Structures are given as structure tokens and as C-alpha cells.
Amino acid sequence: MQLPAGSHALETNTGLDNRKLLMWLFLASECLFFGSFIAAFLLYRDRNTVGPYPEDMYDIPFTSVSSFVLLMSSLTMVLALAAIQRGDMRGMRVWLVATALLGLSFLAGQAFEFTEFYNEGLSLDQNLFGTTFFVLTGFHGAHVSVGVLILLSLVDASWRGKLTEDNSLTVELAGLYWHFVDIVWIVIFTLIYLIQPQ
Amino acid sequence: MENPEYLIGIPLVALALLGLLLAASLFAVPAEEGAGAAVARRRHPGAHPEPSEYVVIGLILAMLTAVEVALYYIELNQKLLIATLLVLSAAKFGFVVLWFMHLKFDSPLLARLFATGFVGAIALFTVVIATLGASLI
Numbered sequence: 404m405q406l407p408a409g410s411h412a413l414e415t416n417t418g419l420d421n422r423k424l425l426m427w428l429f430l431a432s433e434c435l436f437f438g439s440f441i442a443a444f445l446l447y448r449d450r451n452t453v454g455p456y457p458e459d460m461y462d463i464p465f466t467s468v469s470s471f472v473l474l475m476s477s478l479t480m481v482l483a484l485a486a487i488q489r490g491d492m493r494g495m496r497v498w499l500v501a502t503a504l505l506g507l508s509f510l511a512g513q514a515f516e517f518t519e520f521y522n523e524g525l526s527l528d529q530n531l532f533g534t535t536f537f538v539l540t541g542f543h544g545a546h547v548s549v550g551v552l553i554l555l556s557l558v559d560a561s562w563r564g565k566l567t568e569d570n571s572l573t574v575e576l577a578g579l580y581w582h583f584v585d586i587v588w589i590v591i592f593t594l595i596y597l598i599q600p601q
Numbered sequence: 602m603e604n605p606e607y608l609i610g611i612p613l614v615a616l617a618l619l620g621l622l623l624a625a626s627l628f629a630v631p632a633e634e635g636a637g638a639a640v641a642r643r644r645h646p647g648a649h650p651e652p653s654e655y656v657v658i659g660l661i662l663a664m665l666t667a668v669e670v671a672l673y674y675i676e677l678n679q680k681l682l683i684a685t686l687l688v689l690s691a692a693k694f695g696f697v698v699l700w701f702m703h704l705k706f707d708s709p710l711l712a713r714l715f716a717t718g719f720v721g722a723i724a725l726f727t728v729v730i731a732t733l734g735a736s737l738i
Contacts, residue, residue: 419708427711431718438722442729467670474666474693478659481701485652582702586694593690597673598683 426576430583437587440539441594447531449600455525457532461596462516469512470592473547476505477585480554480578487571495574496558502581503554506547513544536595543591546584553577649703658700665693 415421448457483498517537525533557577560566566573669689672682699705704712 417708417710419710423711424714427714431715431721434715434718434722435725438725442726446729446733463670463673467666471663471666474662475659477697477701478655478662481655482652485649485655488649579702582697585701586697589690589693589697593669593686597669597686 420572422576423572423579426579430579433583433587437539437543437590440535440542441590444535444539444595447535451530451532453530455523455529455532457536458599460520460523460525461599462519463596465512465516466592466596469509469516470588472505472512473509473585473588476502476509477582479505480581484571484574484578487568487574490568492561492568496561499554499558499561499574503551503558506551506554506581510544510547510551513540513547517541539595540591543584543587546587550577550581550584553580649706650700655700658696662693662696665689665696 415424417424479498479501483495483502486492486494486498517540520533520536525536527534527537554577557566557574669686672685672689677685698715704715
């Protein structure tokens with residue numbers, strides 16, 4: 404049986420590496436996790452009895468740049484995978500570090516945005532917009548933070564010789580997680596930031 | 602929200618570094634990764650795309666994001682704007698899932714697994730919007 408690229412020749416019922424199957428199962432459950440928070444945001448966004456309101460808070464140009472940074476980090480991540488698959492370990496490390504830096508840049512932007520919102524009177528318990536906004540984007544930021552730690556641990560493992568060309572699936576799994584975090588932000592950016600009620 | 606101007610420099614520096622890395626990578630592709638190898642790999646079932654394809658997808662994603670932001674500032678009919686933004690967002694979602702996450706090239710079982718969660722999330726969304734009074738408009 405022909406195994407997909409990145410799979411190891413393990414004897415499984417599906418012909419796929421169980422780790423990859425488990426990662427996709429995890430990502431499927433994460434769809435529901437973030438779907439619930441986004442639905443809650445849309446439900447409660449317009450039910451505030453006190454301000455501040457979404458239209459007073461967002462800085463679209465700033466968030467657009469942050470979104471672009473995260474989107475490009477997906478490109479560097481997939482280039483890291485391509486590098487290890489062709490045996491270019493140095494290239495893989497460079498792209499992984501680039502991905503981590505772009506992720507950190509996104510997190511810095513989010514930290515700034517949260518601080519500004521808080522200074523302008525929006526807190527977790529100020530109103531329903533604040534609660535649902537901070538919970539949704541905060542959980543997303545936590546996922547990005549975990550992703551950055553995974554990326555840096557891969558770079559470290561590679562430096563110490565524990566991550567070799569034969570372990571490309573490990574990088575692929577980290578990449579799947581990272582890309583998922585990116586697609587969640589694609590949805591958040593559109594539904595939460597760009598589409599605003601009249 | 603007012604930003605100090607220097608702050609926008611952080612992501613811009615990160616993007617400039619990314620541009621340099623991409624430019625450098627064009628000169629770092631080994632000889633055996635030429636067009637012949639690319640064609641051979643493309644014909645191999647389950648093979649992943651070439652780095653150049655990834656870069657093209659990345660550029661398309663960047664372009665779609667720019668269009669989204671531009672649309673935000675154009676005085677469009679609200680319903681048309683929402684529909685367009687949703688289509689563009691879905692396109693970006695699709696490009697990342699199909700190419701960067703390789704669902705287009707990997708086992709259909711993985712696609713079905715992910716689709717289960719995704720359809721569940723869409724169903725949840727629809728129920729909330731239809732029955733509890735949430736609205737995009």
C-alpha cells in the first residue's frame with residue numbers, strides 16, 4: 404500500500420501513522436472549541452448595556468498587519484517542512500526560527516492590543532463584548548504561544564541531534580497545529596474584526 | 602485606539618526579514634531539486650508540493666488579505682460586503698487547509714476526519730445564528 408508522504412511504514416489498520424490521525428482528530432475537536440467561542444461572541448456582541456462597543460475599539464490597519472504576519476508564518480512553517488523532507492536541516496532550522504519570530508511578533512501585537520483595550524475601559528468583566536472578545540482571542544493567543552514553544556523545542560532538538568531527517572513527521576505534526584491556529588485567525592479576523600453590525 | 606508609530610515597525614521588520622529569507626532561499630535550492638525532480642515528485646501519489654508552489658500560495662493569501670482590508674474601507678452594501686468577505690475568508694481557509702496542511706494530497710480519511718469537526722462547528726454556528734438571535738449584520 405502506498406503511504407502518503409511523511410508517514411512512517413507502521414502497521415496500522417488505516418495505513419496512516421497513528422500520531423497523524425490523532426493530530427487531525429484533535430484539530431477536528433478544536434474546530435468545535437473555537438466554533439463555540441466565535442458563536443458566543445456573535446451572540447453576545449450586540450447585547451451590551453454599557454460601553455465600550457466593538458466599533459469604538461478596533462484598529463483595523465494594526466490588526467491587518469498582525470493577521471498578515473500570522474498568515475506568512477504559515478508559509479515559513481510549510482517551507483520548514485519542505486526543508487526537512489529534502490534533508491536540509493539547516494534550512495529547516497532557519498524557517499522554524501522565522502516562524503517562531505513571526506508568531507512572537509503576532510503575540511506582541513496582541514499584547515499591545517489587549518493593553519490598549521484595557522486602558523480604554525474594556526476588561527473581561529466590563530460587558531459582554533469584553534468577556535467574549537478576551538476569552539476568544541485570549542484562547543487563540545494561548546494556542547499561538549504553545550505553538551511558538553513547540554517550534555523552539557524543535558529547533559533545540561535539531562541542534563542537539565535529536566531531530567533528524569527521519570523525523571519529518573514530527574515537524575509535519577507541529578506544522579498542522581500551527582496552520583490550524585492560522586486558519587482559526589483567518590475566521591476570527593473576518594467575523595470578529597471586519598464584519599461589524601451597522 | 603491610537604498606536605505609537607514605532608509599534609507598527611515590529612511586524613514590518615519581521616516581514617522584511619521574511620522577505621530576505623524568501624529571497625535567499627531562491628538561491629539555496631539544491632541542484633537535484635530542479636524541474637525534473639519536481640515533476641517526478643508531483644507524479645508520485647501523496648507527494649507534497651514544491652517550495653515554489655508554497656510561495657505562490659503564500660502570495661495569493663497575502664493578496665486576498667489585502668483585498669479584504671481594502672473592501673472594509675469601501676462603501677459597499679452591507680450584505681454584499683459580508684458575502685464577499687466570507688467568500689474571501691473561505692478561500693484563504695481552503696488554500697491553507699488544502700495546500701499547507703496537505704489535505705489535497707494526503708489520505709481522504711484525514712479530510713473526512715477534519716470535515717466532521719468543521720461541519721459540527723458550522724452546524725453549531727447555524728443553530729446559534731438561526732435560533733438564538735445572533736447576527737452578522
